[in-house]
Amino acid sequence: MNKKYLHVSLIFCAKVLFLGCGQNKTLKELAVEKQPTIVKVDKAFLKQYYGINLPEQSDLQLEGQRKDMLEATSRWFNNGLIDTTxxxxxxxxQMVNNSVDTGWRLHVRKRMKGIKLPxxxxxxxxxxxxxxxxxxSVKGQITFANADEDESLLTYSALNAKGRGSCVxxxxxxxxTFRGLGIPVTTDFIPVWGNLNAPGHAWNRLLLKGKSLPFMGAESNIGDYNPLVLSIYADGSISTRRLPAKVYRHSPYDGLSMDFFGKKVLDVTDEYVDINSIIIEHNEKLSSPVYLAxxxxxxxxxxxxxxxxGDKIVFQKMGTDLVYFPVRLxxxxxVPVGTPVICRQGANKTMTPDFDSQINIRIDHLLPLAQGQMYYLAKNGYANLDKIDFHNKYDVCPIPQNKTDYELWYWDMGWKKLSTIKAEGKQLVFQNVPGNALYVVKTPAESFAKTRPFTIEKGSILWL
Structure with a gap:
């Protein structure tokens, strides 16, 4: 063993943790206790979801893993920066996401040895x-590219050789990389954005004692990253926020973790956005289990x-200012089985068309600003943002085209077409529309894939 590491390790092992009930245990002792549970969880998961039989590891191999971990993490732990749990x-x-790799810690330390320690x-x-x-340093080792395989199974060496991949x-x-250096970092992820037509997102979270901080590995550093923002202007202003319905944290070994379609996760939505609960009354269509989509x-x-x-179904910690549909699989x-609900910080609002209270709807842009911003960046990149008003819906959002046909649809246990009209100039006016409903607008040739739902509040469009 390197003398430097030996010195640190001896100091480290002398440090103990007070656990209550008169028990003082070192981190080394706690690691010995925890490791069998970790191995058991990993084996069961890989067998159930991927049919992979994780090879047995000898006591010597397991001891070596603990030794590597203790040596790597000692300086951070001894200075009170990171938590035992x-x-x-x-x-x-040893596992990261769904991948099985055993030799990555040494490779990480060799690759990162040029970075000066404090x-x-x-x-x-x-x-x-x-x-x-x-x-x-990681930014020079892997870059963004669209996923072309199940990236969750890629080992450190496979990712290193490939050198590119999605946010996952x-x-x-x-x-x-960070775990190889003894630093607890995990992944927070969004299954799908709540106010945009876009897939989900994943990023990193540094876990400090008493708090945690987001960053995007290989892209944006700690202190410079907000996962809910598309871009930041030179003057410090930001794009419209992307809103998550849920934010989950990969946490397969925490006793409080829940299952989300094969992933053991913690619900950390409240660390990012305002939340509220949604409560739905049971009915004959709402056979268990019921989900929100x-x-x-x-x-x-x-x-x-x-x-x-009891006679209710409860959904806790739901992101607000979004619309949710009760569904079953x-x-x-x-498949939708209930009335859509707009989640709010105050009272939630159910969306049932009111044919006795009809309204007129005036539309001068066809998508919300956040969606327009995302499409603009996807098409044009970030280079020319100074040439447009990125916060002006008329610069970045599609608008009605004169003399073009547009349809208005409303939701009533399915999308129902109300009427078709031609745009006059660059606006649409739909008359005699049932109130208190969700709507989408599109051309006859378009699918629903690029539409966004909206409602009308106080005479104005509220995109959802």
Whole structure:
């Protein structure tokens, strides 16, 4: 063993943790206790979902893994920067996401040995600076590209050789790197955005004692990253926020974790956005289990599972200012079975068409600003943002085209077409529309995949 590591390890093992009931245990002892549970969880998961039989590991191999972990994490732990539980859950395990790799810690340390460690007493400030230097190095090792395989199964060596991948691959590779250096980092993810036609997203979360901080591995550093923002202007202003229905944290070894379609996760939505509960009355259509879904790219994407409480189904910690559809699964397809609900910080609002209270709807842009911003960036990139008003819906959102036919649809246990009209100039006016409903507008040739639902509140469009 390197003398430097030996010195650190001896100091480290002398540190003990007070656990109550008169028990004082070192992190080494706690790792010995935790490791069999980790191995058992990993074996069961890989066998159930992928048919993979995880090879047996000898006591010597398991001891070597604990030794590697202790040596790597000692300086951060001894300076009170990271928590015991996070070390055991996010540094000790060999698996990252769904991949099986056993030799990655040594590879990480060899690759990152050129990054200078903080000198003397390590403060939170110097630690965060070190973490950002690590991420700067990762930026040169993997870059963004659309996923072309199941990236969750890629090992550290496979990701390193490939050198590209989606946010999932970037996040996993970053987890490997930081954990190899003894730093607890995990992945937070969104199954799907709630107010945009877009797939979900994954990013990293650094777990400090008493708090945690987001960053995007291989892309944006700690202190510079907000996962809910598309872009930041030179003057400091930001794009319209992307709103998540749910944010989950990969946490397979936490006793409080719940199952989300094969992933053991913690619900951390409240760390990012305002939340409220949605409560739905049982009826004959709402056979258990019932889920909540968002309408995204023309489909219903499940974001949360409810729990029964008497004659009600309760969904906790739902992101606000979004519309949710109660659904059940029918041969793996989400099928609506209840009335849509707009989740609010105050009273939620159910959306049932009111044919006795008709309204007129005036439309001068066809998508919400956040959606227009996303489509603009996807098409044009970030280079020419100074040439447009990125916060002006008429610059970035599609608008009605003169003399073009447009349809208005409303939701009543399915999308129902109300009427078709021609645009006059650059606006649409639909008359005699049932109130208190969800609507979409599109041309006859368009599918629902690029529409966004909206409602009318106080005479104005509220995009959802």
């Amino acid at each position: 996070d070390i055991l859950d996010f540094v000790l395990p 000198e003397g007493k390590i403060t939170e400030k110097s630690f965060l600076k070190f973490c950002n230097l690590v991420n700067d 691959a970037m996040s996993d590779y970053t987890n490997y 968002t309408f995204n790219r023309g489909s219903f994407i499940i974001v949360a599972k409810g729990t029964s409480s 029918d041969r793996a397809k989400a």
